Amino acid sequence: MADGSLIPTVRTACPYCGVGCGVSGQVAEGRALAVRGDTAHPANNGLLCSKGAALGATVGLEGRLLSPMINGREAGWTEAVGLVARKFSQAIARHGPDSVAFYVSGQILTEDYYVANKLMKGFIGSGNIDTNSRLCMASAVVAHKKAFGADLVPGCYEDLDLADLVVFSGHNAAWTHPVLFRRMEAARARGQRHVVIDPRRTDTAEVADLHLAIKPQTDVRLWNGLLADLIRRGAVDRGYIAAHVNGFAQVEAALCEADQSPTAVAADCGIATADVEAFFALFAATPRTVSLFSMGANQSTQGVAKGLSIINAHLATGRIGKPGACPFSITGQPNAMGGRETGGMANTLAGHMDFAPEDRARVARFWGAPDTADKPGLKAVDMFEAIHDGRIKAVWVMATNPAVSLPDASRVREALDRCPFVVVSDCVETDTTAFADVKLPALAWGEKDGTVTNSERRISRQRALFPAPGLARPDWRIIADVAGAMGFGDGFAWPSQASVFREWARLTAFENSDRLLNLAGLLDLTRSDYAALEPVQWPVTEGGVGTPRLFADGRFQTSDHRAVMVPVRPVDPVSACDPAYPLSLNTGRIRDQWHTMTRTGLAPDLWRHAPEPYVDLHPEDAAAVGVVEGGLTRIQTARGEAVAIARLTDRQRPGGLFMPMHWTDAFAPSGRSNPLIAANLDPVSGQPEYKHTPARVRPYRETWKGFLLSRQGHAPPKGLDLVWRRIPQTACDLYEFAGRGDEAERDALRRALGEPAGELLSYGDPATGARREAWVDRNRLERVLFMTSGGPLPPRSWLADLFEAADLPVDARATLLFGRPLGPVVDAGPMVCACLKIGARTIDAAIAAGAATPDAVGAITGAGTNCGSCRPELARMITIAREPAHAV
Numbered sequence: 095m096a097d098g099s100l101i102p103t104v105r106t107a108c109p110y111c112g113v114g115c116g117v118s119g120q121v122a123e124g125r126a127l128a129v130r131g132d133t134a135h136p137a138n139n140g141l142l143c144s145k146g147a148a149l150g151a152t153v154g155l156e157g158r159l160l161s162p163m164i165n166g167r168e169a170g171w172t173e174a175v176g177l178v179a180r181k182f183s184q185a186i187a188r189h190g191p192d193s194v195a196f197y198v199s200g201q202i203l204t205e206d207y208y209v210a211n212k213l214m215k216g217f218i219g220s221g222n223i224d225t226n227s228r229l230c231m232a233s234a235v236v237a238h239k240k241a242f243g244a245d246l247v248p249g250c251y252e253d254l255d256l257a258d259l260v261v262f263s264g265h266n267a268a269w270t271h272p273v274l275f276r277r278m279e280a281a282r283a284r285g286q287r288h289v290v291i292d293p294r295r296t297d298t299a300e301v302a303d304l305h306l307a308i309k310p311q312t313d314v315r316l317w318n319g320l321l322a323d324l325i326r327r328g329a330v331d332r333g334y335i336a337a338h339v340n341g342f343a344q345v346e347a348a349l350c351e352a353d354q355s356p357t358a359v360a361a362d363c364g365i366a367t368a369d370v371e372a373f374f375a376l377f378a379a380t381p382r383t384v385s386l387f388s389m390g391a392n393q394s395t396q397g398v399a400k401g402l403s404i405i406n407a408h409l410a411t412g413r414i415g416k417p418g419a420c421p422f423s424i425t426g427q428p429n430a431m432g433g434r435e436t437g438g439m440a441n442t443l444a445g446h447m448d449f450a451p452e453d454r455a456r457v458a459r460f461w462g463a464p465d466t467a468d469k470p471g472l473k474a475v476d477m478f479e480a481i482h483d484g485r486i487k488a489v490w491v492m493a494t495n496p497a498v499s500l501p502d503a504s505r506v507r508e509a510l511d512r513c514p515f516v517v518v519s520d521c522v523e524t525d526t527t528a529f530a531d532v533k534l535p536a537l538a539w540g541e542k543d544g545t546v547t548n549s550e551r552r553i554s555r556q557r558a559l560f561p562a563p564g565l566a567r568p569d570w571r572i573i574a575d576v577a578g579a580m581g582f583g584d585g586f587a588w589p590s591q592a593s594v595f596r597e598w599a600r601l602t603a604f605e606n607s608d609r610l611l612n613l614a615g616l617l618d619l620t621r622s623d624y625a626a627l628e629p630v631q632w633p634v635t636e637g638g639v640g641t642p643r644l645f646a647d648g649r650f651q652t653s654d655h656r657a658v659m660v661p662v663r664p665v666d667p668v669s670a671c672d673p674a675y676p677l678s679l680n681t682g683r684i685r686d687q688w689h690t691m692t693r694t695g696l697a698p699d700l701w702r703h704a705p706e707p708y709v710d711l712h713p714e715d716a717a718a719v720g721v722v723e724g725g726l727t728r729i730q731t732a733r734g735e736a737v738a739i740a741r742l743t744d745r746q747r748p749g750g751l752f753m754p755m756h757w758t759d760a761f762a763p764s765g766r767s768n769p770l771i772a773a774n775l776d777p778v779s780g781q782p783e784y785k786h787t788p789a790r791v792r793p794y795r796e797t798w799k800g801f802l803l804s805r806q807g808h809a810p811p812k813g814l815d816l817v818w819r820r821i822p823q824t825a826c827d828l829y830e831f832a833g834r835g836d837e838a839e840r841d842a843l844r845r846a847l848g849e850p851a852g853e854l855l856s857y858g859d860p861a862t863g864a865r866r867e868a869w870v871d872r873n874r875l876e877r878v879l880f881m882t883s884g885g886p887l888p889p890r891s892w893l894a895d896l897f898e899a900a901d902l903p904v905d906a907r908a909t910l911l912f913g914r915p916l917g918p919v920v921d922a923g924p925m926v927c928a929c930l931k932i933g934a935r936t937i938d939a940a941i942a943a944g945a946a947t948p949d950a951v952g953a954i955t956g957a958g959t960n961c962g963s964c965r966p967e968l969a970r971m972i973t974i975a976r977e978p979a980h981a982v
């Protein structure tokens with residue numbers, strides 16, 4: 095019981111990022127959920143970010159998949175499971191085990207992952223199971239394996255508290271790992287320094303001590319330059335290298351192939367020599383350095399090389415396995431790490447064992463599965479290519495939305511469309527379920543029960559808060575049932591997820607003389623031990639004791655126990671740009687949305703910070719082609735086109751574009767980034783280069799535009815070529831749209847929308863092409879539609895707020911078609927603090943009145959005082975207000 099109340103508290107883990115925060119949930123009644131940060135969880139000590147804090151708004155049942163569906167009709171489990179088993183078995187019988195595939199996700203639990211991998215690799219006998227972590231962690235995994243002998247993350251979050259210097263490589267932690275960033279903010283207050291390597295001036299970079307806004311994809315050049323400089327200064331740790339590291343001489347020799355002077359490095363990276371020198375000096379002088387690396391490093395055709403160049407600098411200085419010192423690849427998804435452990439990747443087998451004959455024999459023996467795969471399967475992008483060309487006849491997608499998130503997404507959709515049999519397990523309808531022959535309803539967060547592993551190898555429990563709705567089932571159970579129906583029942587007959595976990599733990603400990611991934615201390619968990627399991631970091635030794643830091647003894651998991659430095663050479667893909675596509679398109683995340691928005695998209699508050707798809711670009715690049723601030727803009731690449739709102743900013747390097755990855759058909763079909771992304775891969779890791787595609791921009795040049803506010807949901811009207819965006823509000827949906835057609839196009843839209851109930855109020859002005867309509871039913875506002883072919887449109891917020899009223903205020907009715915109340919309009923500006931709904935104008939006013947720190951702004955306005963995710967933005971706004979040169 096919490097707070098003396100009668101409502102029980104369930105301690106669980108957040109389903110979003112790899113920080114892996116503990117969440118305390120209380121269910122009042124039905125599905126009404128209140129969440130707080132779990133003060134006893136070591137990852138977050140009670141903090142949550144905006145996404146975690148909004149979990150309560152995302153657990154409703156509307157839109158949920160609650161029954162298996164076969165070709166669009168509801169079916170029972172027996173029929174659905176039987177069909178999936180039969181289709182997979184038939185494909186295997188006719189075309190062999192490699193004609194089927196699973197594409198899974200870092201958002202299923204370890205138990206789910208273990209069962210999926212055991213079925214595909216152990217019993218179907220194919221390596222064709224890969225995970226969306228291919229798009230995320232694959233390059234870091236390869237770098238770890240090459241350098242340490244296995245996919246081992248050396249450090250822990252405590253290192254981020256203890257470090258004197260944190261280097262962020264391609265990591266916008268302020269937005270993507272906000273709770274960890276707040277921990278580092280606290281360390282900064284104690285003197286920790288931050289260096290950010292990112293072509294964009296992100297919120298992480300804005301508040302850093304040094305921002306290296308490198309030319310895209312020049313990281314290897316920079317880190318090699320750093321290592322050469324450390325050698326020149328005598329700042330490498332010769333004793334550590336002699337005792338624990340191979341390959342130093344080869345790396346040193348490779349460095350000598352290029353001019354490593356700070357001036358040459360700075361020129362190639364497109365930054366000031368003084369900044370390069372400052373970074374090198376700071377790194378050399380700071381033994382307690384943590385180098386975080388994330389998607390700006392991994393999602394590259396040089397992703398492995400980037401990781402290795404970072405690790406090389408740490409091995410050469412002995413900054414690993416020590417408090418406050420390590421290279422730290424941070425994970426994205428809540429269970430990216432769990433997937434890497436259990437074998438979710440096509441090129442590993444299970445439990446950090448690969449396809450070497452003795453490893454394979456050991457896993458096959460453990461599973462009692464003589465047909466266990468003896469070679470790696472297809473990696474994600476190649477898997478979808480094999481679906482496209484017909485080699486794969488049946489695919490099962492679980493907990494991921496590849497029709498949105500894979501590169502070259504139009505080709506992925508084509509592949510799914512051609513595939514003879516597509517199964518999708520999800521909790522809701524998605525752009526991918528649209529291609530499914532069979533949809534299987536999975537339990538969602540708050541209903542599932544099992545374990546996840548976060549970035550610091552910490553295993554936490556996700557626990558159920560609600561009973562299973564409808565016919566939804568846990569993923570592991572669905573897979574085990576299909577395995578049973580395929581005739582593999584004996585190996586899949588677990589009575590509970592606790593018994594799956596025990597088997598998984600036993601596998602890690604099985605004939606284990608040298609594998610660090612070992613859960614020996616968790617082999618004998620009873621069901622109640624499992625229910626009560628406290629967060630613990632692997633390796634877990636016999637007494638159940640965890641291990642925060644690896645390699646403290648300088649022993650690595652290679653055959654001679656020495657780490658390996660690997661020579662890496664930079665490649666410059668950006669300067670070789672096609673003149674038709676002179677810009678470099680970079681993509682990534684926004685603060686308050688999670689990936690394809692199937693869950694965060696349900697929380698209206700999370701829409702306020704970035705309501706529409708946008709493209710950030712430098713004012714010079716915009717001016718060159720006539721793109722204007724706030725204007726609809728076409729972004730074109732050799733693969734496809736999108737339309738987004740232009741945001742002109744000097745936070746973007748000239749030549750660079752940035753688009754968020756999040757929009758889908760459900761929210762903005764033309765705002766999707768991934769039809770634009772070429773599927774260029776790191777040759778070893780197979781990870782796509784989401785951060786660089788040659789591109790160009792052009793104004794969209796709409797002839798008319800408008801917006802609709804409606805209680806009723808609307809799909810984008812078929813047959814009309816509109817730029818269409820849906821933006822959920824508290825009591826209605828806002829739709830923004832624009833077109834390039836004539837009056838007839840507007841009439842067609844008007845017809846497609848149909849008529850709601852109620853009385854129609856309307857106004858038209860042929861001169862400006864303005865058309866304004868409102869429907870009021872029993873004094874409740876049902877719909878508002880505004881269109882214009884030239885004139886301005888009023889702000890939407892006042893109108894959206896009117897939908898929250900049960901009864902339309904009398905004066906509001908009179909002014910509805912003006913789109914604003916009588917008297918002055920208070921526009922709070924773009925929303926900065928999503929929790930307390932504080933807009934930019936309010937914050938600017940507080941800064942103008944003298945607030946000089948995020949705390950001071952918080953004291954006046956309240957902004958940043960709940961989850962704190964907007965604190966970096968407050969700091970940036972203060973900086974900009976102070977330095978007018980910054981502002982654009």
Ligand SMILES: Nc1nc2c(c(=O)[nH]1)N[C@H]1C(S)=C(S)[C@@H](COP(=O)(O)OP(=O)(O)OC[C@H]3O[C@@H](n4cnc5c(=O)[nH]c(N)nc54)[C@H](O)[C@@H]3O)O[C@H]1N2
Pocket residue numbers: 111112230263264265266267269270271291292293294296309310311312313388389390391425426427680681682683684685686687688689785
């Ligand atoms: N709010 C939010 N948080 C999330 C997620 C989410 O969807 N929303 N997703 C989670 C997941 S799965 C992941 S993987 C993580 C990702 O977390 P991050 O890696 O922090 O996120 P991104 O925005 O993809 O990319 C990080 C940065 O890489 C920079 N970059 C681009 N090119 C280069 C380059 O050549 N060199 C360098 N050094 N940097 C470059 C980009 O400008 C961007 O700022 O976030 C996790 N957290």
Ligand SMILES: Nc1nc2c(c(=O)[nH]1)N[C@H]1C(S)=C(S)[C@@H](COP(=O)(O)OP(=O)(O)OC[C@H]3O[C@@H](n4cnc5c(=O)[nH]c(N)nc54)[C@H](O)[C@@H]3O)O[C@H]1N2
Pocket residue numbers: 199201202226227229230231389393426427492493494495496498499500519520521522524536537538539542569681682683688689690691692693754755767768771784
């Ligand atoms: N342009 C661009 N594209 C990118 C990236 C980028 O930086 N730029 N980043 C890439 C990266 S790092 C990642 S991780 C991917 C993420 O891309 P996706 O994995 O495609 O994105 P999500 O929206 O997280 O998809 C998760 C799906 O699982 C469902 N789901 C949630 N919980 C469960 C569950 O318990 N069981 C089941 N069966 N389903 C569940 C959700 O409803 C959702 O549909 O995107 C990649 N794509």
Ligand code: SF4
Pocket residue numbers: 108109110111112113114115138141142143144145146147271272273274
């Ligand atoms: S930082 Fe936010 S999204 Fe990540 S685990 Fe914590 S609460 Fe969830």
Ligand SMILES: [Mo]
Pocket residue numbers: 229230231426427
């Ligand atoms: Mo990710």
